[in-house]
Amino acid sequence: MAATAAGMRTRATRRATAIGDDTLDPPVSPKHRRILAIVGTDRTFEPSRHGIEPVWVGACIFCRSPLTIAANGRPISRATIEHIWPQRHGGDNTLTNLALACGTCNRGKGGRHDHKPKNDPRLLEIVADLRRRRAERWREPPPELAAHVAWARKASGDDDATDGDDDLV
Numbered sequence: 001m002a003a004t005a006a007g008m009r010t011r012a013t014r015r016a017t018a019i020g021d022d023t024l025d026p027p028v029s030p031k032h033r034r035i036l037a038i039v040g041t042d043r044t045f046e047p048s049r050h051g052i053e054p055v056w057v058g059a060c061i062f063c064r065s066p067l068t069i070a071a072n073g074r075p076i077s078r079a080t081i082e083h084i085w086p087q088r089h090g091g092d093n094t095l096t097n098l099a100l101a102c103g104t105c106n107r108g109k110g111g112r113h114d115h116k117p118k119n120d121p122r123l124l125e126i127v128a129d130l131r132r133r134r135a136e137r138w139r140e141p142p143p144e145l146a147a148h149v150a151w152a153r154k155a156s157g158d159d160d161a162t163d164g165d166d167d168l169v
C-alpha cells in the first residue's frame with residue numbers, strides 16, 4: 001500500500017509540474033489562495049484535466065465525492081472551505097483546521113452541528129473524525145503549491161482574511 005501511494009505521488013508530482021508550466025492565471029483572491037493551500041496539503045488532490053484546463057481533483061472531506069479546483073484556486077465543482085473546529089467556537093484559518101467539502105456536506109454539517117455548544121458530544125465526535133481524516137490526508141505540498149501553503153501559514157490568524165464561515169466559493 002505504501003509503495004502504491006509513493007507511485008501515485010510520483011506521478012502526481014510529474015503531472016503537477018506540467019500544470020505549473022502552463023498556468024497563467026494567478027489566484028484571484030485570498031480565498032482562492034487558501035483553497036490552493038488546502039489542495040497542496042491534501043494528498044487526495046491530484047493533477048487532472050477539465051477539458052483542456054489543468055485542474056486539481058480531490059475528495060470531499062465528508063463524503064469523498066470529487067471536487068475539481070482550477071489551477072488558480074477557483075472551484076469548478078461546488079466546493080467550500082470547511083472549518084473543522086467551527087469558526088463560531090473560535091476555529092481559525094490554520095491549515096490543519098481547514099479542509100474542502102462539497103456544498104451539500106458543508107451545509108449539512110452547518111445545519112446540524114455547528115450551532116451546538118462547543119462541548120456537545122456529537123459535535124466533538126464529528127470534529128475528532130474530521131481531524132483524523134485531515135491528518136491521514138496530510139502531505140507536504142508539491143513544489144508549485146508550496147508558495148500558497150507558505151502564504152496561508154503566514155496569513156492564518158489574520159483578522160482581515162476575506163473568507164467568511166464556510167461560504168460557497
Ligand SMILES: [Zn+2]
Nearest residue numbers: 060063102105
Ligand atoms: Zn461531500
